[in-house]
Amino acid sequence: MSTALAGAALPRPAPGRAGRLAGKALFWGAWIGAYLAFPDYLPLFGQVAIAALFALSLDLLVGYAGVVTLGHAAFFGLGAYVAGLLAVQGWGEPLSGLLLAAAAAALLGLLTAPLVLRGGDLAGLMVTLGIAMMLYEAANKAAWLTGGADGLQGVEVWPVLGIWRFDLFGRTAYLYSLAVLALLFALARLIVASPFGLALRGIRANARRMHALGTPVRARLVAAYALSAAYASVAGALLAQTTQFVSLDVLSFQRSAEGLLMLVLGGLGRLYGGLLGAVVFVVAHHFLSEMTPQFWQFWIGAALVVLTIAGRGGVLGLLEALAARLRRGRA
Amino acid sequence: MLTVLIDGIASGMLLFVLACGLSVTLGLMNFVNLAHGAFGMAGGYVFVVLLNRQGWPFGASLLAATLAAAVLGVALERVLYRRLYGRDHLDQVLFSIGLVFMASAVVDWLMGARQQLITLPGWLSGRIELGVASIGVYRLFLILLCGAVVLALHLGLVSTRFGSRLRAAVDDAVVARGLGIPVERVFAVTFAIGSGLAGLGGALGVEVLGLDPTFPLKYMVYFLIVVAVGGANTILGPFLAALLLGVVDVAGKYYVPEVGAFVIYTAMVVLLLLRPQGLLVKGAAR
Numbered sequence: 199m200s201t202a203l204a205g206a207a208l209p210r211p212a213p214g215r216a217g218r219l220a221g222k223a224l225f226w227g228a229w230i231g232a233y234l235a236f237p238d239y240l241p242l243f244g245q246v247a248i249a250a251l252f253a254l255s256l257d258l259l260v261g262y263a264g265v266v267t268l269g270h271a272a273f274f275g276l277g278a279y280v281a282g283l284l285a286v287q288g289w290g291e292p293l294s295g296l297l298l299a300a301a302a303a304a305l306l307g308l309l310t311a312p313l314v315l316r317g318g319d320l321a322g323l324m325v326t327l328g329i330a331m332m333l334y335e336a337a338n339k340a341a342w343l344t345g346g347a348d349g350l351q352g353v354e355v356w357p358v359l360g361i362w363r364f365d366l367f368g369r370t371a372y373l374y375s376l377a378v379l380a381l382l383f384a385l386a387r388l389i390v391a392s393p394f395g396l397a398l399r400g401i402r403a404n405a406r407r408m409h410a411l412g413t414p415v416r417a418r419l420v421a422a423y424a425l426s427a428a429y430a431s432v433a434g435a436l437l438a439q440t441t442q443f444v445s446l447d448v449l450s451f452q453r454s455a456e457g458l459l460m461l462v463l464g465g466l467g468r469l470y471g472g473l474l475g476a477v478v479f480v481v482a483h484h485f486l487s488e489m490t491p492q493f494w495q496f497w498i499g500a501a502l503v504v505l506t507i508a509g510r511g512g513v514l515g516l517l518e519a520l521a522a523r524l525r526r527g528r529a
Numbered sequence: 530m531l532t533v534l535i536d537g538i539a540s541g542m543l544l545f546v547l548a549c550g551l552s553v554t555l556g557l558m559n560f561v562n563l564a565h566g567a568f569g570m571a572g573g574y575v576f577v578v579l580l581n582r583q584g585w586p587f588g589a590s591l592l593a594a595t596l597a598a599a600v601l602g603v604a605l606e607r608v609l610y611r612r613l614y615g616r617d618h619l620d621q622v623l624f625s626i627g628l629v630f631m632a633s634a635v636v637d638w639l640m641g642a643r644q645q646l647i648t649l650p651g652w653l654s655g656r657i658e659l660g661v662a663s664i665g666v667y668r669l670f671l672i673l674l675c676g677a678v679v680l681a682l683h684l685g686l687v688s689t690r691f692g693s694r695l696r697a698a699v700d701d702a703v704v705a706r707g708l709g710i711p712v713e714r715v716f717a718v719t720f721a722i723g724s725g726l727a728g729l730g731g732a733l734g735v736e737v738l739g740l741d742p743t744f745p746l747k748y749m750v751y752f753l754i755v756v757a758v759g760g761a762n763t764i765l766g767p768f769l770a771a772l773l774l775g776v777v778d779v780a781g782k783y784y785v786p787e788v789g790a791f792v793i794y795t796a797m798v799v800l801l802l803l804r805p806q807g808l809l810v811k812g813a814a815r
Contacts, residue, residue, distance in 0.1 A: 260619065266618055266619045266622065268622065313798070313802060316802065319618050320555070320559075320561065320618065320757070321757065321801055323561065323618065323622070324753050324754075324757055324797070324801060325798055325801055325802075327750065327753070328750070328794050328797045328798040328801070329798060331750060331790070331794040332791060332794040332795060332798065335790050335791040335794060336791060339787065339788065339791065451746065455626050455630075458619075458622075458623055458626075459623070462623055492634040492637045492638045493634070493638075495630050495631075495633060495634040495637075496630065496631050496634035496635065496638075498627070498630050499626075499627040499628065499629070499630030499631030499632075499633075499634065500627065500631055501627070502623050502624065502626060502627025502630070503609065503624055503627040503628060503631070505623070506613070506616075506620045506621075506623045506624040506627070507609070507612055507613070507624065
C-alpha cells in the first residue's frame with residue numbers, strides 16, 4: 199500500500215488517557231441517552247446501530263487488513279436473506295438466526311476469499327464487485343424464494359431469549375441491535391489487539407516483510423475476509439429481524455459504497471471510526487433526504503470527493519486534532 | 530441468429546468506444562476510475578439536448594457531444610484527478626464513486642430521472658434485408674463508425690509520434706520523463722481523448738443502451754470487464770473483449786432472458802479468474 203494508508207498507521211498524538219476514556223463513556227452513554235430521550239426516533243437509532251455494525255465489519259477488512267472491496271453488501275445481504283428466510287420458513291428464533299447467518303457468510307467468505315486475493319489489487323476489486331452483482335441478480339431472479347424486487351415478506355421473529363417481544367415502538371429492536379453491536383464491538387477489540395490483529399496490521403503496512411517474517415499472509419487475509427463477512431452478515435440479519443422485511447437493496451452496490459463512505463467519514467483503521475461515521479451518515483441521511491433525494495446523493499458524492507482529496511482521518515481525526523490543539527493551548 | 534450476432538457486434542463496438550478511455554486510465558495509468566461512465570452520460574445528454582431541443586443536425590450534435598465530454602474530461606483531470614495519481618486504490622475508488630453520485634444527482638436534477646429518447650434521422654432508421662437476416666440501418670452505421678474509430682486509434686497508437694510517446698510513458702514513466710517526453714501532458718491529452726470517445730459512445734448509445742441518470746453505475750461493470758479482460762497494451766485486446774461481451778450480452782438477453790444480467794457477471798468473474806494476465810501485466814508495468 200502506498201503513502202495514504204501508511205500515513206493512517208503512523209502514531210497519532212495521544213489525546214490523554216482520561217480524555218479518551220471520557221470520550222468512550224460519552225459515546226456509549228449517548229446510545230442509552232438517545233433511548234431515553236427520543237423514544238420516537240428508536241427505529242432510526244436501530245438503523246444507526248446496524249449501519250455501525252456494517253461499517254465495523256468493513257473496517258476490519260479495509261482498515262485493518264488493507265483489502266479493498268466493492269462488494270461487501272454481498273455478505274450483508276446474504277445475512278439478511280438467511281435470517282429472513284429462516285423466519286419465513288418457521289424458525290424465528292433471533293439469536294440462532296444471527297449465528298446461522300454469520301456461519302453462512304463466513305462460509306461464503308472462505309470460498310470467495312481465494313478468488314478475491316488471487317490476482318492483484320485491481321482484479322480483487324472487480325471480483326468482489328462481480329460476486330456482489332451476481333448475488334444481487336440471483337436474488338432478483340429467484341423471486342419464488344426471495345420475493346424478488348417486491349422484497350421478502352412475512353418475516354416473523356420470536357421474542358429475544360424467549361422473553362422480550364419485538365414491539366411496535368421498536369424498543370426491543372433497538373436494545374437488541376445495540377446489545378449485539380456492543381458485544382461484537384468488544385469482540386472486535388479483542389481480535390484487533392490479538393496477535394492475529396497485529397499480523398493483519400503488519401500485512402497492510404508491508405505484506406512482503408510479513409511474509410519474510412514467517413507470517414502466513416494468505417491464510418491471515420482469508421481469515422480476516424471470512425471474519426469480516428460474518429460481521430457484515432450479522433448486521434444484515436439484524437436488519438431483517440428488526441424490520442421484519444428484506445428488500446433487494448440489501449445487496450445493492452449503493453450499500454457497499456455507503457459502507458465505505460461511513461468508514462472514511464468516521465476514520466479508517468480505528469474501530470470507533472466506523473461507528474462514528476455510521477452515526478453521522480445515517481442521521482444526516484435521515485434529515486437531508488427528506489428535502490430531496492438527489493440533493494442527498496449529490497452531497498454524499500461531494501463528501502466523498504472532498505474527504506479523499508483532503509486525506510483520511512474523518513471525524514475522529516478531526517476530533518483528535520482539535521483535542522491536541524486544546525491541550526497545546528493549555529500547556 | 531445472424532441478427533442477434535450483428536446486434537451483439539454493434540453493441541460490442543459501442544462498448545469499446547465507451548470503454549477505451551478507461552483502458553487508458555485504468556490499464557495504463559493504473560487509476561481506478563469508476564466515474565468513466567459519467568463522461569459517456571455527459572456526452573449522451575449533450576447529444577439529446579442538442580438534437581431534440583435545439584434541433585441541431587445529427588452529425589453536428591454527435592461532434593458537439595464528443596467535444597463537450599472531452600472538455601469536461603480535461604477540466605476534471607486538471608482540477609481533481611491529477612491530485613489522486615499515485616494514491617492507493619481505495620482513495621481512487623471512493624473519489625470516483627463520489628464523482629458518479631454527484632454526476633447522477635446533477636443530471637437527475639437538471640433532466641429528470643426518466644429515460645431519454647431520440648428520433649433518428651430518416652437516413653439512419655429502417656432495416657435492410659440481407660439474405661436471411663434483416664439488419665437495422667443504425668446498427669450498421671454503428672459498426673462502420675466505431676470500426677473507423679478503432680482503426681484510427683490503432684493507427685494513432687502504432688504509427689504517430691504521439692502514440693509512441695504514450696507507449697513509452699506507459700512502459701516506463703520515469704525513463705520517458707528522463708528522455709524529455711512531457712509525460713503529464715501526454716496523459717492529460719490521452720485522458721481528454723478517452724473522455725471524448727466516451728462522450729461519443731454515450732451519444733451513439735442513447736438508441737441502443739438507453740440513457741438515464743443511472744447510466745454510469747449501470748454500465749460501470751461492463752466497462753471494467755472490457756478493460757480487465759482485454760488487457761491494456763494494445764487496442765486489439767479491449768476491442769475483442771468488448772465484441773465478446775456485446776455478443777454474449779445480447780445473446781443472453783435474447784435467448785435466456787430469465788437469467789438476465791447474471792450471465793455477464795458470471796462471465797466477468799470466470800474470465801477474471803481464468804485470465805488475470807491482463808491485470809498482472811499492468812501491475813508489472815507500473
